[in-house]
Amino acid sequence: MRTNNLSKGVCPVRSVLDGIGGKWSILILDILGEKGTMRFGEINKVLGDISQKMLTSTLRLLEADGIVSRKMYAEIPPRVEYELTELGRDLLPNIRNLIAWGHKNIEVIQRNRESFKKNI
Amino acid sequence: MRTNNLSKGVCPVRSVLDGIGGKWSILILDILGEKGTMRFGEINKVLGDISQKMLTSTLRLLEADGIVSRKMYAEIPPRVEYELTELGRDLLPNIRNLIAWGHKNIEVIQRNRESFKKNI
């Protein structure tokens, strides 16, 4: 399926993974998968320490890939709702597995990091 | 399990995901999982367009987490071999699933990106 050359031109999967490999994408997908539909401010609040700028650009990226949908309501004040598309819901289990793995192994990894620091 | 607050202090899983969320980590884990044991130069060659610097630092990061092991042989010229640890092999299926998902949906995503660009 894959050749033994992973350079960018030969392995286009990299461009896909780059999209969801961003600093915030996984978190956003996870929380959207859990809540179903969320407003901009709601996501912003749940994530806690993301800036408006990063949230906007990450949502745009996911929207461009067709992983997240964006619905704007012509109201005052404006309301914008985000949710996973079918593609996004298909991706979700993979994300969830990764997060679950992280949870399961977080103590081990933190110990590994500690002992690695000492053996320098 | 998880609260509704994903900020860094509250959700330590983020630090774990940050490690494997690097630009090259997924690729390296995948290829190591396939080949079993690889030398530095071999990985460098397969990845094609990674710099020595990035390969070194990514390998160090994965090593610190205990996901990759590093064995150095006192020879001239030196030989260093990398392979997945048990923890790394446990992580591998998740990585593989993500890559498989990327392969499966790459055409759709590329089309989505195209049409998104036009509708601006």
Place this chain on the structure above:
DNA sequence: CAGTATCCGGATGGATACTG
């Protein structure tokens, strides 16, 4: 061979102010 050291440009990401 498998790195380390250094330099450097560009991308990333935060803070702030402003707008429909």
Place this chain on the structure above:
DNA sequence: CAGTATCCATCCGGATACTG
């Protein structure tokens, strides 16, 4: 409310040169 625009510091990552 949900952004956009701008400025700015930091980090990322490539190129190059050097070393055990």
